Amino acid sequence: xxxxxxxxxxxxxxxxxxxxxxxxxxxxxxxxxxxxxxxxxxxxxxxxxxxxxxxxxxxxxxxxxxxxxxxxxxxxxxxxxxxxxxxxxxxxxxxxxxxxxxxxxxxxxxxxxxxxxxxxxxxxxxxxxxxxxxxxxxxxxxxxxxxxxxxxxxxxxxxxxxxxxxxxxxxxxxxxxxxxxxxxxxxxxxxxxxxxxxxxxxxxxxxxxxxxxxx
Numbered sequence: 001x002x003x004x005x006x007x008x009x010x011x012x013x014x015x016x017x018x019x020x021x022x023x024x025x026x027x028x029x030x031x032x033x034x035x036x037x038x039x040x041x042x043x044x045x046x047x048x049x050x051x052x053x054x055x056x057x058x059x060x061x062x063x064x065x066x067x068x069x070x071x072x073x074x075x076x077x078x079x080x081x082x083x084x085x086x087x088x089x090x091x092x093x094x095x096x097x098x099x100x101x102x103x104x105x106x107x108x109x110x111x112x113x114x115x116x117x118x119x120x121x122x123x124x125x126x127x128x129x130x131x132x133x134x135x136x137x138x139x140x141x142x143x144x145x146x147x148x149x150x151x152x153x154x155x156x157x158x159x160x161x162x163x164x165x166x167x168x169x170x171x172x173x174x175x176x177x178x179x180x181x182x183x184x185x186x187x188x189x190x191x192x193x194x195x196x197x198x199x200x201x202x203x204x205x206x207x208x209x210x211x212x213x214x215x
Contacts, residue, residue, distance in 0.1 A: 046081035065199025072139030
């Protein structure tokens with residue numbers, strides 16, 4: 001009998017209509033990035049094997065759905081495999097993306113992908129967000145699967161200029177995270193804190209984005 005635990009995980013087929021709708025004329029770049037992540041992500045410690053059967057829907061498209069929200073120069077804190085930073089840079093070539101990552105192997109991956117995909121709107125910074133010299137200069141900051149809101153706000157809010165925004169991709173407990181982070185939200189003077197659903201017209205499971213203005 002075959003050892004099921006050692007079988008090669010099934011990679012999720014591309015949800016063609018949604019991919020084309022979210023990436024438009026840059027759909028081929030999205031396909032190349034996703035194929036590279038599927039082929040090398042597990043061996044390089046970027047994603048777990050259980051993510052391959054949902055790589056498009058749970059990860060790539062979940063990130064891409066938020067693309068219309070951004071303008072200017074935006075940081076992605078803890079960019080990791082490029083979720084959401086590289087995905088958003090593909091979908092929005094008119095936005096300048098700063099990918100902030102501490103781990104060398106992840107920075108190497110990000111650098112390779114930027115070169116392979118020819119992305120000229122991406123800057124990669126190897127640094128802890130708290131130690132980066134560009135604090136207070138960004139129009140917006142995003143992050144995905146980094147930490148709870150009460151921990152994430154002190155890391156991300158100082159990077160944003162006055163009047164800039166946080167766009168934090170969250171799960172089903174986003175509203176509860178807002179309630180739990182009340183003291184931190186007030187300390188960092190965040191305004192208009194709310195959860196928005198994006199991608200509802202093309203995704204079976206829309207993306208939750210926790211938004212807030214930094215004052």
